[in-house]
Amino acid sequence: MRLIYVAGKGGVGKSVCSAATGIWTADSGKETLAFSMDPAHSLSDIFDVEIGSHPRKIREHLFAYEPDLEEEARGFYHRYKNILTALFGLFEVEVDPKDFGHMPGVTELIFMDKLNDIYVEKKYDFVVIDSAPTAMVLPLLQLPSITTSFVTRVLGMRNKWIGVLNLLESGFGDSILKEIRAMRVKAETMRNALIDPKTASITVVTIPEKAAVEESRRLIETVEAHGVYVDSIVINHVIKECTCSFCQRKIASQTTYIRDLQRRYAGKHIAVLPDYGGEVKGDGLRQVAEDLYGKQQLVI
Numbered sequence: 001m002r003l004i005y006v007a008g009k010g011g012v013g014k015s016v017c018s019a020a021t022g023i024w025t026a027d028s029g030k031e032t033l034a035f036s037m038d039p040a041h042s043l044s045d046i047f048d049v050e051i052g053s054h055p056r057k058i059r060e061h062l063f064a065y066e067p068d069l070e071e072e073a074r075g076f077y078h079r080y081k082n083i084l085t086a087l088f089g090l091f092e093v094e095v096d097p098k099d100f101g102h103m104p105g106v107t108e109l110i111f112m113d114k115l116n117d118i119y120v121e122k123k124y125d126f127v128v129i130d131s132a133p134t135a136m137v138l139p140l141l142q143l144p145s146i147t148t149s150f151v152t153r154v155l156g157m158r159n160k161w162i163g164v165l166n167l168l169e170s171g172f173g174d175s176i177l178k179e180i181r182a183m184r185v186k187a188e189t190m191r192n193a194l195i196d197p198k199t200a201s202i203t204v205v206t207i208p209e210k211a212a213v214e215e216s217r218r219l220i221e222t223v224e225a226h227g228v229y230v231d232s233i234v235i236n237h238v239i240k241e242c243t244c245s246f247c248q249r250k251i252a253s254q255t256t257y258i259r260d261l262q263r264r265y266a267g268k269h270i271a272v273l274p275d276y277g278g279e280v281k282g283d284g285l286r287q288v289a290e291d292l293y294g295k296q297q298l299v300i
Helices: 014-027 043-047 069-079 081-090 106-121 137-156 158-168 172-195 210-225 245-264 282-294
Strands: 002-008 032-036 056-059 062-065 126-130 200-206 230-238 269-274
Touching: 002 014, 002 172, 002 210, 014 032, 014 043, 014 062, 014 126, 014 200, 014 230, 014 282, 032 043, 032 106, 043 062, 043 282, 069 081, 069 106, 081 172, 106 126, 106 172, 172 200, 200 210, 210 230, 210 245, 230 245, 245 269, 269 282
Parallel strands: 002 126, 002 200, 032 062, 032 126, 200 230, 230 269
Antiparallel strands: 056 062
């Protein structure tokens, strides 16, 4: 299985590039899943079909999946109920499972947990991950060290506290330990997959404007500092030639940022996509796929 993780600032065209990539691999005869990790799902609109909260076949070899956050939050809560009960109990906080997914930082954990299930199942040849603007790849990379520290501390307290917790409720302490270990294994499995260039690649999508370019630079530096190589960059919404004064100024500005990206990241695959002059969805995605992969700007 290959994981293609598409990341970047909000509004730069990540979902369009993710959908187009899924179409390209599916048209090559590879079983492909386009997986949305953005709570504000866009794949249904872009594929121009209602996807729903379970993987749906939308064309030959191509499936799409937009997990329902509330549904997944309930499943995640019950899967790690003992850990969460203990943690929230320390602060005397009561949490309703249906509201759990809206808590800060929880969304990332839920989607990463679901991605692990898909990865372990190995049902697809390619999984194209349409990430949230916050770049959920970062919590995934940090989670193993967090859980390792947590497990170490819990194991260190085991003789003193696990028995006490078991007295409070039969098997409660042992259940917490089991859930922590399961979470740690999942976190390490996904991190190992992401740092393996034979398994995963990360594509950063940006537009030739200062804010987007700077955010992309910070994203690349942060991700690569965690040992994950960013394979390619897509520069989207590039204006075609035009003689009007507005477009001439815009083209000059865009050219400056494009050249800077090409110089700074000369060792990476860099693709340039035009501004298509309107919303890209449905059959229009094939043109994006052709521009990215048919013209060999990017290679899978």
